[in-house]
Amino acid sequence: METKETIRTIYTGQLRTEAVHVQSGNKLITDAPVDNQGKGEAFSPTDLLATSLSSCILTILGIKAEANGFSIDGATGKTWKIMSNDPRRVSEVKIEYDFTMCDLTENQKKILQDLVKVSPVPLSLHEETKQNVNLKFKD
Numbered sequence: 001m002e003t004k005e006t007i008r009t010i011y012t013g014q015l016r017t018e019a020v021h022v023q024s025g026n027k028l029i030t031d032a033p034v035d036n037q038g039k040g041e042a043f044s045p046t047d048l049l050a051t052s053l054s055s056c057i058l059t060i061l062g063i064k065a066e067a068n069g070f071s072i073d074g075a076t077g078k079t080w081k082i083m084s085n086d087p088r089r090v091s092e093v094k095i096e097y098d099f100t101m102c103d104l105t106e107n108q109k110k111i112l113q114d115l116v117k118v119s120p121v122p123l124s125l126h127e128e129t130k131q132n133v134n135l136k137f138k139d
Helices: 045-067 106-115 120-124
Strands: 007-013 016-021 027-031 076-084 089-098 130-136
Touching: 027 045, 045 076, 045 089, 045 106, 045 120, 106 130
Parallel strands: 089 130
Antiparallel strands: 007 016, 016 027, 076 089
């Protein structure tokens, strides 16, 4: 079975790439980080890995919230990417989601907490990549 191309990427020089989402035409620029010979003027590929994790979890939480008749509109996430050397890789992604602007029941909070590790990106990352995810709720 042939699958359709999802992303087309071109190396534009000076450690920069431009990726095009084939279906929508949206473009994304990446730049090597300053600590790895780059200019750090755009997301680095490893920044995108951390962003993918954060966005995936939040999207899945939104899908589940809508399916259960409640909203997490306005929820935010702060993400930290921790690199290691030898080999150079993302060793940990720390995410803090803030749901304090959402009026959630204890059951709704539990629904969200149970989903953190079962979204597609968390399940796709290497088991040695630590995922430290916390959800903050209104008391």
